[in-house]
Amino acid sequence: MHKPLLVTEFLDRARTHYGDDEAVVATSGERFTYDELGERADRFAAALQERGIEKGDRVAILDPNTHYHLEAAYGIMQIGAVHTPLNYRLTPDDFEYILSDAGVDAIYADYDFAERIEAIRDEVPTETFITNDVDAVEGNWEAFDDVLESAGTEYDRPEMDEDEIITINYTSGTTGDPKGVCRTHRCETLHAYLVVAHQELADDDTYLWTLPMFHANGWGHIFAVTGIGAKHVCARGVDAGDIFEAVRDENVSYMCGAPTVLNMLVDYYDEYEPETTGDSPVRLATAGSAPPEATIRTVEEEFGWYLKHVYGATETGPLITTSDARRHFEAGSDDRFRIKKRQGLAYLGTEIRVVDEDGTDVPRDDETLGEVVVRGNQIMEKYWNKPEATEEAFSDRIEGYYHTGDLATIDENGMIAIQDRKKDIIISGGENISSIELEDALFDHPEVSDVAVIPSPSDEWGETPKAFVVPASGDPDEPGVTTDELLEFTKENLAGYKAVRRTEFVEQLPTTATGKIQKYELRQEEWEGEERMVGQG
Template sequence: MHKPLLVPEFLDRARSHYGDDEAVVATTGERFTYDDLGERADRFAAALQARGIEKGDRVAVLDPNTHYHLEAAYGSMQIGAVHTPLNYRLTPDDFEYILSDAGVDAIYADYEYADRIEAIRETVPTETFITNDAAEVEGDWEDFDAVLEDTAPEYDRPEMSEDEIITINYTSGTTGDPKGVCRTHRCETIHAYLLVGHQEITDDDTYLWTLPMFHANGWGHIFAVTGIGATHVCTRGVDAAEIFETVRAEDVSYMCGAPTVLNMLIDYYRDHEPETTGDTDVRLATAGSAPPEATIRTVEDEFGWYLKHVYGATETGPLITTSDARRHFEADSDDRFRIKKRQGLAYLGTEIRVVDEDGEDVPRDDETLGEVVVRGNQIMEKYWNKPEATEEAFTDRVEGYYHTGDLATVDENGMIAIQDRKKDIIISGGENISSIELEDALFDHEAVADAAVIPAPSDEWGETPKAFVVPSNGDPTDPPVSPEELTEFTREQLAGYKAVRRVEFVVELPTTATGKVQKYELRQEEWDDEERMVGQG
C-alpha cells in the first residue's frame, strides 16, 4: 500500500506516544511535554489561519535555537504553509532579498533580531509580524505568547500531498544571491528516517542544539528528534562553558558541532578541564571541512565522546554520507582517525558517484579526482524561482544527479574523501594542489589553531598556495611560529610542490553561520587587484 509521507506526522507521532514526556528544555528555563509543544503549535497554526495564511503561503522563522522556532515551524507546516527558516547572522539587505524572493507572507522573529526585519518591513511583501517579546521590539509587532493565549488550539489541517513543497532553506550565498532550496514532505521525511538510522537516534536521547535550527532544518533534526520522541535542549548561541555544563546537567547524549564549535570546545577543555559527560555516553556529529586527526583524537580519547563525521549540502537533505563504517576500522586503533576524516559511505538509498569531466566514474584508487554527484530521495526538488540554476545543478556532468561542486577521491571500499571545491583547487605551474590536504597538514602543527588555504596570484606559477593562519596564542602580531617554519613543515609532510608558499596570520577566519570558512572572501581580497580570480598556472 502507499501512505503519503507528510512532515506534520512527526509531531503527531510524538504526541500520540510521548504526550506526557519531556519534549523541550527551553532557554527560559521552562520545560514542555510533547502535549505542551503540540498544543502551542496548534495555537500558532490557528493564529496563522486567522490572519489569512493558507496552504502554500510562506512563513519565515528568524530565531536562535529556542522552543519558539519549533512551535512556529510545526504550526506553519500543520496548515500546509511553507516553513522558511532564516539565517540570523544576515543583514537587513539579505533579509529584504530573501523575504521578497520567497514572497514571505508572515514572519516570526526573535526579539534580538526583529529590528533587522523592522528596518525593511515597508519594502517586503510580508504582512504578519510576530515576535517573542514585543515590548523589546520597536514597531508594530504581535507578541507570540499573547497570540497563543488569545487563540484556541483548533485549526483546519488541509489535505496535503507528499510531493508538495513544505520547506525552503536559503543557501549561504557566499558567491552571489542566496538560492531557495525547495524540499517536499517526501524529501524531509525520508531524510529524517535516514538520520534516525545512521545517527542512531532513539526516544531516550537528549539532543543539545548547538547546530543552528535554520541550517537545512538543523540537518533535519527538528523532524528526526521530534518524530522519535526524544528531548530537545534549546540554546541561544554557542558557548563552550555552557555546552559542557548542559551536557552534564541535562545528561545530553547527542549533539552536532561544526569544526569551529569543536575547536572552541577543545580550547575551553584545555584551559578548564570540565566534566565532559553526564551519566550517558555522548555522540557528536560533525560536518563541513574534514576534522583533523588531532581534533578527532581529542574528542574521542579525552572527551570520551563518539564522533561521527557526516557530509552533505543544503540541497541534499543535507546528509548523504557517513564515515561511521565500523567494519572498516578497529574501535580502539589509531587507524580509525584516518577513516573518520573521510566523508565516507553513502547513506541508505543514496547513490554517490565521483565522476570525471565526461561523467565517467573515476577509479577507486584514492588518487584520481572527480566531482561528487548524488541522487536519492532526500535530494531537493528545485531552487525557488531559478529554473536555469536547477537545470544546471542536475545536468552538468551527469543527467539526473545533483552536482555538489566538491572534488573527491574514492578508495577501494567506495568511501569518498573530499579534496577540494571545484572553485578552490589550486593549479600551480600546471599541478593540482588540494587546499584541504594543505590545511590538514597545517593543523598538525601545534602553533596552528585554525587555517584556510586559497590560491594566491603568482607571476611565476599563475597561482600559489597561501595560508591564512590563526595562531595558537591568538596573537597574529606575535605568533609562536614563523611563516618560513610553516612552509618547511608542510614541505616535510607533502610533496615539495604542494608546500604552502605564503602565510598570513589573522585573528580569525571569516565563516558562515554554520562554521564553514568563507574562502570566497579570502580569495576576493587576495585577487582584488587582478583581472580575474583565477591564475594561469
C-alpha cells in the same frame, strides 16, 4: 500500500506516544512536554489562519535555536504553509531579497534579530510580524505568547500531498544571490528517517541544539528528534562552557558540531578540564572539512565521545554520507582516525558517484579526482523560481544527479574523501593542490589553532597557496611561528610544490552560522583587482 509521507506526522507521533514526556528544554529554563509543544504549535497554526495564511503561503522564521522555532515550524506546516527558516547571520539587504523572492506573507523573528527585519519591512511583501519580546523591538510587532493565548487551539489542517513543497531553505549565496532550496514532505520525511538510522537516534536520547535549526532544518533534526520522541535542549549560541555544562546537567547524548566548534571545545577543555559527560555516553556528528586527526583523538580519547563525520549540502537533504563504517576499522585502533576523516559511505537509499569532466566514474584508486554527484530521496525538488539553475545543478556532468561542486577521490570500498571545492582547488604552475590537504598538514603544527588556505595570485605560477592562520597564542602580532617555519613544516610533510609560501596571521576566520569557514570572503579580498582566479572552477 501507499501512505503519504507528511512532516506533520513527526509531532503527531510524539504527542500520541510521548505526550507527558519532556520534549523541550528552553533557553529560559522552561520545560515543555510533547503535549504542551503540540498545543503551542496548534495555537500558532490557528493564529496564522486567523491572519489569512493559507496552504502554500510562505512563512519565515528568524530565530537562534529557541523553543519558539520548533513551535512556529510545526504550526506553519500543520496548515500546509511553507516553513522558510532564515540564517540569522544575514544582513537586512539579504533578508529583503529572500522575503521578496519567496513572497513571504508572515514572519516570526526573535527579538535579537527583529531590527534587521524592521529596517526593510516597507520593502517586502510580508504583512504579519511576530516576535517573542515586543518590548525589545522597535516598530509594530505582535507578541508571540499573546498571539498564542488569543488564538485558541482549533485550526483547519488541509489535505496535503507528499510531493508538495513544505520547506524552502536559502543557501548562503556565496556566488550570487541566495537560492531557495525547495523540499517536499516526502524528501524531508525520508531524510529524517535516514538521520534516525545513521545517527542512531532513540526515544531516550537528549539532543543539544548547537547546530542552527535553520540550516536545512537543523540537518533534519527538528523532524527526526521530534518523531522519535527524544528531548530537545535549546541553546541561543555556541559557547564551549555552556555546552559542557549542558552535556553534564541535561545528560546530553547527542549533538552536532562543525570542526571550528570542536576546536573551541578542545581549547576550553585544555584550559579548564571540565567534566565531559553526564549519565549518558555522547555521540557527536561533525561535517564540513574533515577535523584534524588530533581533534578527533581528543574528542574520542579525552572527552570520551564517539565522533561521526557526515557530509552533504543544503540541496542534498543535507546528509548523504557517513564515516561511521565500523566494519572498516577496529574500535580503539588508530586506523579509525583515517576512516573518520573521510566523508565516507553513502546513506541508505543514496547513490554517490565521483565523476570526471565527461561524467565517467573515476577509478576507485583513492587518487583520481572527480566531482561528487548524488541521487537520493532526500535531494531537493528544485530551486525556487530558478529553473535554469535547477537544470544546471542536475545535468552539468551527468544527467539526473545533483552536482555538489565538491572534488573528491573514492576508495575500493566506495568511501569518498573530499579534496576541495571546485572553486577552492589551487592550480599552481598547472599542478592541482588541495587546500584541505594543506590545512590538514598545518593543523599538526603546535602553534596553529585554526587555518584556511586559499589560492593567492602569483605572477610566476598563476596562483600559489596562502594560509590564513589563527595562532595558538591568539595574538597575530606574536604568533610564535614564522612564515618560513610553516613553509619548512609543510615541505617536511607534503610534496615541495604543495608547500604554503604565503601566510597571514589573523585573530579569527570568517565563518557561517554553522561554523564553516567562508573562504570566499578571503578569496574576494585576496583577488581584489585581479581579472580572474586561475582555479575558480
